[in-house]
Amino acid sequence: MGWFQRLSEGLTKTRSVVRGSLDRLLGRSADPALIEEFEAALISSDLGVRVADRIMDRLKSALEGSDASQSLRVREELKKTLLATLHGAKGDSLEDLIVKGPKPYVILAVGVNGVGKTTTLAKIAQRLSGKGLVPLLVAADTFRAAAIDQLEVWAGRLGVEIVRHRHGADPAAVAFDGLAAARSRKADVVLIDTAGRLHTKSNLMDELKKIGRVLGQEYPGAPHEVLLVLDATLGQNALSQAREFHQAVRVTGLALTKLDGTARGGIVVAIADELRLPVRLIGVGEASEDLQDFQPEAFVDALVGETQA
Known part of the structure; x- marks a missing residue:
């Protein structure tokens, strides 16, 4: 399966x-009930x-006085509005950042429990290894012995x-040792896993x-990337998490899983x-190939239902 097929x-x-x-909406003349249904969708x-309000403003203008055949403009107006909104979320890929950045390039993964941080870091390590880069994993989630074992x-x-380190060790000390090891071993990138934490807990x-201070x-300059991993199934709660983490630790990139x-x-x-934070990666399945650069x-195209070769 090609990458667009996986995404779709x-x-x-x-x-x-x-x-x-x-x-x-496209199959018949637009009426207020259909337009309201589309906005709800x-x-x-x-x-x-x-975003929905912005889309609907453009669509209502496009549909004003139109007949059913002209309502095909809806899809193009929808795509234009979505692309204009997403423009600020397109940043460099992690591979490009690592290749162009200092060595070792330090990535600190953060997020709440259960979003898939550890698996995401492992998939990133696999991708980087496949491209000839040398990653080093750091198990700084010391609260859960299972997390250390999983990594x-x-x-x-x-x-x-x-x-x-052992279960219960100081996470900052583990991160420090990981950085030292990466420098001595000439690694290209350090991938630091951290414990999941509620974004509302100030002590965590x-x-x-x-x-971050220790690094x-x-x-x-380290960490060079603070990668916030979010679970897309949480919807608006994922947005709340992104706000809080960004305020607390200056998030520089996002990975959306599930x-x-x-x-x-x-x-x-x-x-x-x-x-307006760059989305680095999106996860659309369990396989390593299902972790994709955000385009x-x-x-x-995949959201609206267009097709690519």
Whole structure:
């Protein structure tokens, strides 16, 4: 399966919400009830009220005085608005950042429990290894012994080195040792896994700040990327998490997982609209190949239902 096919299949649930109403709107003359139904579909896919309002303003202008055949303009107006909103969410890929950035390039992964941080880091390590780069994994989630073991299993499976301490060790000390090991071993990138934490718990957010300070004191500029991993199935709650983490630890990039398991994939658009943070990666399945670089044009085509070769 090609990358666009993976993306399109991963967005099936979200697309069905948007396209069901869109197809009805395109299939007959637009009336107030159909337009209201379409607006509700946009909001239920978690595009966000602001984005939905913007889309509807453009659509109402496009449809004013039109007949059923002219209503085909709806799809193009929808795509244009989504692309304009997502433009601020397109940044460099992690590979490009690592290749162009300092060595080792330090990535600190943050997020709440259960969003898939550890698996996402392992998939990133696998991708980087496949492109000839040398990653080093750091198990700084010391609250859960299972998290350390999980990352070690991934490291063994991938043939990647790992730095770990005992369960309960100081996460900042583990991160420090991981950075030192990466520098001595000439690694290209350090991937630091951290414990999941509620974005509302100030003491746990302070611990992340401490990790960042320790890294920066040892290696000015580090961490070079603070990658916030979000679970797309949480919809608007993922946006709330993004706000809080960004305020606390200066997030520089986003990875959205589990887009294949939700009809709320529009949350990518809502986050881009509000926070203007680059979306580095999206996850549309369990396989390593299902973790993809975010491409706004392909995302919109898959969401609206267009096809690519």
